Ligand SMILES: Nc1ncnc2c1ncn2[C@@H]1O[C@H](COP(=O)(O)OP(=O)(O)OP(=O)(O)O)[C@@H](O)[C@H]1O
């Protein structure tokens with residue numbers, strides 16, 4: 001199976017549910033288990049929320065998701081052109097959050113890492129952030 | 142996401158169904174804050190047994206309410222059976238702050254006894 005899709009939407013929190021549902025619907029072509037689908041939905045929700053809350057912090061930005069299916073692998077890229085991350089090593093540490101008063105637990109990146117097979121974060125200050133997530137479907141790991 | 146608020150003496154039970162994310166967390170926060178000031182609430186129970194999805198925004202929302210209830214001397218409990226949500230609760234350290242139960246009745250007897 002080889003397939004690809006691209007999704008663009010405004011950085012409004014109301015789009016968080018739409019984004020993870022759309023990715024889940026697309027990935028369904030690989031016939032994932034409910035568990036695998038829930039893992040992917042959770043990871044996408046984390047990355048999209050980060051793009052909306054931290055990347056932009058306003059509802060006029062564009063969040064882009066591309067999703068590729070390659071045989072049994074899913075590769076999802078979540079991109080924002082927001083403020084970027086200064087120190088990626090620090091930001092990806094469990095429980096690290098820039099905004100504890102805003103009731104964030106600092107678990108987003110840890111959740112993505114735990115629920116997916118791999119996570120790569122690329123970011124440039126003032127230009128934006130790309131989070132790439134991959135997962136093998138239908139293989140018992 | 143659907144929200145149902147039930148008051149049992151001074152314990153507010155917040156029952157959610159559907160999906161809880163950052164968008165939904167903002168709505169719940171406002172509703173709970175209002176109920177606490179208007180209804181003299183002391184304890185809080187989050188009933189997530191009918192919730193089908195939650196991400197880390199749910200954890201942040203609970204921690205925020207926990208701090209508030211703590212400051213007025215009350216207790217907070219979580220009712221949750223979904224393994225993935227329980228994993229999130231453990232991973233985040235939330236399970237060290239509040240107890241997790243499988244039924245609302247268990248949670249009620251716990252927060253009222255405290
Ligand atoms: N797309 C992004 N643009 C800019 N900064 C980001 C982005 N994603 C994450 N960050 C930074 O990395 C930190 C850690 O992100 P993470 O998702 O792990 O935790 P959080 O969003 O703060 O809390 P939670 O996800 O638990 O609600 C954030 O506080 C923020 O400073």
Ligand SMILES: [Mg+2]
Nearest residue numbers: 046050108109
């Ligand atoms: Mg986050």
